[in-house]
Amino acid sequence: MKKHQITLLGGQILPVYWGVLEKQPDIVELIYTKETRLSVGAIKSQFKGIIFNTHQVDPYDYKGIKELIEEIVISNEVNQFQLNLTSGTKVMALACQSVFKTLELDVFYIDQNNRLFDLNKEEFTTLQSNLSIKTLIELSGHQNYSAVKLSDFSKKEIELSKRVLEFTRNNSGLTALFGEVRKKYNKEVRNKFTKIEDLKSFSIKTSNAIVSWNSPSLKIIFNNSKIECSSEKAFKIIFGGLWWEILIAETTQKWSKTKELLMSVSIQTKKDSGLTKNEIDVVLNTGQNFIFIECKSGNVLQEDINKIRAVKSLYGGIGSKSILICRYVPRADLIEKCNDLGIEIFSYETSFNKNKGGKFTSFKSLDDINKKLDLLLNKMDL
Structure with a gap:
C-alpha cells in the first residue's frame, strides 16, 4: 500500500514543503494553478525519492476540482490518502475537504506557528523537521x-569591529570621518570601484584626521587616537559599515x-x-x-x-x-x-x-x- 498526499499549492510554498517533509508520502498529487505553476519545479526538486503527479486547476472551479480529487482517490482506492489543506484558495480547500470528509480520509493543516493540526483527531503536534537557509532560497526559485x-572573519577583524563601536560611542571624531571618507569615495572612485572591497588604495587628510589604505594595511589617525590593522577587509569593515x-x-x-x-x-x-x-x-x-x-x-x-x-x-x-x-x-x-x-x-x-x-x-x-x-x-x- 502506497501513501498518497494531495496538497494544494498556493502563494505560500513552505506549508507544502513542510507537509511532504513531515509526512513522507510515496506519491504527491500536487494541485496548482496558473498563478502558482512557477513554484512546481522548486518543490519537486527538493524530494528526489518521491513521485509527483501535477494537476493544474482553475482555483475557483469548485465542481471541477472536486471531480479531479474524486478521480485521483477512486483510481488509487487501495492506497492510503492524506490531504494537506494549508495552501491554495478557499474554493480549492472546500472542494478537497468535501471529498475527504465524505470518505473519512486523513486531513491536516500547518499553521504559522509551525504546528501540524490533524482535523480528524482534532489535535496539534509540533513539526519535527528543520529547514536550511539553502533550501529556503531554493524554494523561492533561486539557485544562485x-x-x-x-x-570567515578573523579574531583580529572582529576586534577591529569592536574598537570601531567604542570610538563611535566616545565622540572621538570617527563618525564625522565616516562622512568625509564617503564623500570623497563617492566623488572620486565610486564609478571605478562599485564594490568597496575592490578598492586597494585610498587616502584622505582632513583638519583632524589622516586615513591611509594600501591593502592590506590600514592606518587611521584622528584626534590623538589611532587605528591600525593589516587585513584585506579592513577598509570595508570600517568605512563600508561591515x-x-x-x-x-x-x-x-x-x-x-x-x-x-x-x-x-x-x-x-x-x-x-x-x-x-x-x-x-x-x-x-x-x-x-x-x-x-x-x-x-x-x-x-x-x-x-x-x-x-x-x-x-x-x-x-x-x-x-x-x-x-x-x-x-x-x-x-x-x-x-x-x-x-x-x-x-x-x-x-x-x-x-x-x-x-x-x-x-x-x-x-x-x-x-x-x-x-x-x-x-x-x-x-x-
Missing part, C-alpha cells in the same frame, strides 16, 4: 546565491535559538547569475523560523525599508520576521512605516526623543539583542 559565515554587521552577527550567533547564521547573503536573479536581486545582511535560522536582519550603522533610509519588506515577502512567508537593527533611531515617518509593515526596529541609540512616535525597541548593550529576540520569537509563536 553567495554568503559568508562569521567564522563592522556593525559583524558585531550583530557575533551577538546573534550566541542566541540559544540560532541553528544557522549566514551573513552578506547575495541572491542572484533567476535569469542572470551575474546580477544581484536581493542582499540580506544577516539571516538567522532557528530550524523552522527565519529572521532577516538589516544592519544599519548610519542613518536609516527609505530604500532600506523597501529592501527589508521585499526580502520577507520573497523568501520568508508567514513564519518569518524582518528586523532593522540600527545604530541610531530612524526618522518618525520611517518608524511608522516599519510599524505598518510589521518590521521590527531594534535601536542602539541610548539617548532618544520619545516624542518621535511609533514603536521600536531600544537596547543599551549588544548582549541585550538576544533577550529581545526571545521576546520576538514568543510573539511569533502566539
